[in-house]
Amino acid sequence: AQKVTQAQTEISVVEKEDVTLDCVYETRDTTYYLFWYKQPPSGELVFLIRRNSFDEQNEISGRYSWNFQKSTSSFNFTITASQVVDSAVYFCALSRNNNDMRFGAGTRLTVKP
Amino acid sequence: DTEVTQTPKHLVMGMTNKKSLKCEQHMGHRAMYWYKQKAKKPPELMFVYSYEKLSINESVPSRFSPECPNSSLLNLHLHALQPEDSALYLCASSQEYGLGGSMNIQYFGAGTRLSVL
Numbered sequence: 001a002q003k004v005t006q007a008q009t010e011i012s013v014v015e016k017e018d019v020t021l022d023c024v025y026e027t028r029d030t031t032y033y034l035f036w037y038k039q040p041p042s043g044e045l046v047f048l049i050r051r052n053s054f055d056e057q058n059e060i061s062g063r064y065s066w067n068f069q070k071s072t073s074s075f076n077f078t079i080t081a082s083q084v085v086d087s088a089v090y091f092c093a094l095s096r097n098n099n100d101m102r103f104g105a106g107t108r109l110t111v112k113p
Numbered sequence: 114d115t116e117v118t119q120t121p122k123h124l125v126m127g128m129t130n131k132k133s134l135k136c137e138q139h140m141g142h143r144a145m146y147w148y149k150q151k152a153k154k155p156p157e158l159m160f161v162y163s164y165e166k167l168s169i170n171e172s173v174p175s176r177f178s179p180e181c182p183n184s185s186l187l188n189l190h191l192h193a194l195q196p197e198d199s200a201l202y203l204c205a206s207s208q209e210y211g212l213g214g215s216m217n218i219q220y221f222g223a224g225t226r227l228s229v230l
């Protein structure tokens with residue numbers, strides 16, 4: 001069975017603080033893909049990153065960074081120096097080779113000025 | 114360009130109405146998806162089309178009827194909906210369905226917010 005857990009329902013930070021969004025997954029597959037999507041109030045899910053199960057290299061993209069650890073089945077997302085525009089719901093998702101994505105419950109991030 | 118366009122943005126309909134949601138992409142993707150998202154919940158997969166053929170129907174009630182007239186267009190026909198069907202309906206596309214790698218990244222539209230009275 002596949003499962004994604006985002007234990008943090010809501011997080012509130014003040015602008016310029018760093019914030020980490022947690023994602024823990026369960027799967028019996030050896031090949032799988034992990035994703036992060038951002039959903040601002042407008043509704044569109046914006047693709048942020050995809051990682052496959054064979055690539056544990058961490059990634060940094062500007063103020064965003066991702067820490068993938070197979071040993072703890074986690075794929076955490078850190079925003080450095082948060083900004084008001086980062087306010088959104090963030091979804092972690094897991095898929096097998098067949099594209100069927102299983103989303104976590106989402107974490108609502110509020111960045112206050 | 115990773116744009117998926119959905120129309121209308123908002124829709125209010127009565128339980129006896131018939132309406133359609135439209136989704137369009139011009140990225141050459143051959144897989145298209147419909148998701149339903151209730152407030153404060155994650156998206157839930159409804160249908161998957163691969164090469165204009167229905168590949169997945171996640172036990173969706175027949176009052177929702179998908180259609181894929183060509184590789185760029187995906188419609189969702191609505192008839193005799195219930196108030197509990199009120200939700201954000203999201204369309205997505207990916208290069209292929211059933212393959213891994215970069216081809217399985219799904220790109221989403223902004224959705225149609227549907228209210229059923």
